[in-house]
Amino acid sequence: MREVRVFAPATVANVAVGFDILGFAINRPGDEIVARLNPAFSGVRITAITGTGDKVLPLDTEKNTAGVSAQRLLHHLGQPETGVELEIHKKMPFGSGLGSSAASAAGAAVAVNELLGAPLTREALLYFTVLGEEVADGSFHADNVAPCLVGGITLIRSNDSLDVHHLPVPNGLHVAVVHPEIEILTRDARAVLSDQVPLSVAIRQTGSLASFITALYTNDISLLGRSLHDHMIEPQRKQLITGFDDVKAAALQRGALGCSISGAGPSIFALCDSGYLAQAVGQGMQAAFQQHGVESQLYVSPINQRGVEILSVTD
Amino acid sequence: MREVRVFAPATVANVAVGFDILGFAINRPGDEIVARLNPAFSGVRITAITGTGDKVLPLDTEKNTAGVSAQRLLHHLGQPETGVELEIHKKMPFGSGLGSSAASAAGAAVAVNELLGAPLTREALLYFTVLGEEVADGSFHADNVAPCLVGGITLIRSNDSLDVHHLPVPNGLHVAVVHPEIEILTRDARAVLSDQVPLSVAIRQTGSLASFITALYTNDISLLGRSLHDHMIEPQRKQLITGFDDVKAAALQRGALGCSISGAGPSIFALCDSGYLAQAVGQGMQAAFQQHGVESQLYVSPINQRGVEILSVTD
Incomplete structure (x- = not known):
């Protein structure tokens, strides 16, 4: 059939x-x-x-x-x-x-x-x-x-x-996604979120979002990097991910444009301006997880x- | 000199x-x-x-x-x-x-x-x-x-x-700005704003913002119209502007793409896809203000x- x-x-x-x-x-x-x-x-x-x-x-x-x-x-x-x-x-x-x-x-x-x-x-x-x-x-x-x-x-x-x-997708954009062997239930990921956002945070978040969209349309990798900040959700959810701050620091230190939580987590993504860099960034993120005793899988990909x-x- | x-x-x-x-x-x-x-x-x-x-x-x-x-x-x-x-x-x-x-x-x-x-x-x-x-x-x-x-x-x-x-500015975009003879003190315009935004409102607002930016880059007037909704600030500030709901309704009924408060108000702007339409929309907005006993000035302009x-x- x-x-x-x-x-x-x-x-x-x-x-x-x-x-x-x-x-x-x-x-x-x-x-x-x-x-x-x-x-x-x-x-x-x-x-x-x-x-x-x-x-x-x-x-x-x-x-x-x-x-x-x-x-x-x-x-x-x-x-x-x-x-x-x-x-x-x-x-x-x-x-x-x-x-x-x-x-x-x-x-x-x-x-x-x-x-x-x-x-x-x-x-x-x-x-x-x-x-x-x-x-x-x-x-x-x-x-x-x-x-x-x-x-x-x-x-x-x-x-x-x-x-x-x-x-649109800027030229060369790649992503390193690291999936740590940590379990987060979707209901927990939702439960840690406040149902209110401070107005000042909402303003910063909208500035980041609007400039992210602008960066995509203008193929402006530098602006993309300056825009990739989650003021609203990441500060609340990162506590659910062992080692998050160190993993993110490792990504940024190796040259990622930005790094944050994928969906409700625990996976973490880092956007990079080349596949070579995404590979190196991803390995750095895995090493940082390992410092916290967390095993992980790395996926490197263009969009x-x-x-x-x-x-x-x-x- | x-x-x-x-x-x-x-x-x-x-x-x-x-x-x-x-x-x-x-x-x-x-x-x-x-x-x-x-x-x-x-x-x-x-x-x-x-x-x-x-x-x-x-x-x-x-x-x-x-x-x-x-x-x-x-x-x-x-x-x-x-x-x-x-x-x-x-x-x-x-x-x-x-x-x-x-x-x-x-x-x-x-x-x-x-x-x-x-x-x-x-x-x-x-x-x-x-x-x-x-x-x-x-x-x-x-x-x-x-x-x-x-x-x-x-x-x-x-x-x-x-x-x-x-x-970027989409082709033909014009604006009708109506300034009603109402006084709002900037401190009052700030005072009516809650310092917290419900998360659900922030999500709707970011969706509107991101699609507004997208509409500008893609010259998509229809999307621009669907995007021009202020879920966050207008519902709180419109109470300071006598007749706001009727003025906005008049603008939308005449074909404005969207209508909201200019800055901290009391002026109201309406975006339109032509100068002719902006003129008609602006006159409709003025008439609606007049129904509430409010005199106003109209300014019609491209960006x-x-x-x-x-x-x-x-x-």
Whole structure:
């Protein structure tokens, strides 16, 4: 039967200056999702989940981000009776702040869309992907799924209306992402955040954000570096990440443009103006974690401009 | 003796989405400043202030925004002994939210610089202009003086470091500015502001800001309109402006892209995609004010791209 295999990349959300509104995709790690037509049943069934280590993801379609994303898409396309098998091959850590649930949701939507002859554009798949992501954390937000689907750096003006925009990527921009073996529950990452922001902090944060966007459009790497400061969220969340200050200091000392928490953490990203530098910066960050007795994985990547990739289609 | 006459334009700060960090200049109204060499004394003397109506501005150089701006510049240039007469011809309302004190400060700096053979660039004059502006309201901020000096739409990443950036202006963009005959004291405009912002409001505001900057760079008028929402400051300050909701509704109903408070108010600006529309929008706003028994002045203008203009130099 017809089968589609896709790769859905990890993503870095928030990006220091854009809490809940900015995200970008990286080349590796990511998930592989396989969608296969199966006339023996109707609707979406998850037939395999691999790579979860000692953790468990739900096989129940309605509780799984990939399942919900695929199921809602089938309904929208008027094909709820079509039988689709989904295999989810996790090839990235989850609960890591790297958009694992978003990758599964986006990969499933693209795979099922392709399985049915690609009736929808990537942009049109966003809504179903966000519905899938919502199952994982209970909130309707596109800051991971949007860059995962379409690649690049994306801005979400409004999650309510999914008003999403593609931002330009400065030449040479690379990222070092370090995932420490620390567990942060999303609910803890939210719980440490005050529901109020001092006005003076909001003003500094908006100045950083506006100049970050300006730097992207003007390819101004120096301004990008001056802009990459999270005055609002990082000071509250960094306490959850052992060694954060030292890891960040190591990144900046080696020449990173900026360094902050990826998504809700514990992964930490550092933007750099070349791949060579990102490699050196990442190794410095790992060494700093090690000083605190924390093992980590390093991923070095340019900004991924492709989003979900179709690896194979077999009829 | 050598004399320089300049025109310094009014400015709209905050611009709905960039409290304390965004501003733009308009063509009219503005101040005229005359600087004249006078070897009979040393330092800056203010010899005339006109156009203040029933209000009074200080003639004491050290208490006057134009005086301080000019004096600090003379000192920086190593010419504290040079005698300079300053005339300040106010041709705009003050306490109006249109950057009146900034116009005087910027006009004085440009006039004195030109008087001395223009040793400094416009950008280099910014610091002295901000020092002048500081006399008027006690805070060091460039959101009015920067656009007044250099024109256009300016972004201030950081007031501390005066990291200022010129933003592109979409084709056809015009503004209607309506100044109602209401008085708001700057201290009242500050006093109504909470020193805390709900996190959910800060997130919406940053989404609006980032997409506003994106709209400027991509010349996307539709996105500009969707972005022009002040979730943070306008809801708190609008109570100080009689009829605000009706004036804003009138602007939007006639097709304005967005409408909000200029600076600390009471002036209200509306951005429009043509000069014709801005005229109609402005008249609608005035009519709405009149329904509340409030008289007003209307200024319609493209974004002023020149900043302070040198009107004449005579030796």
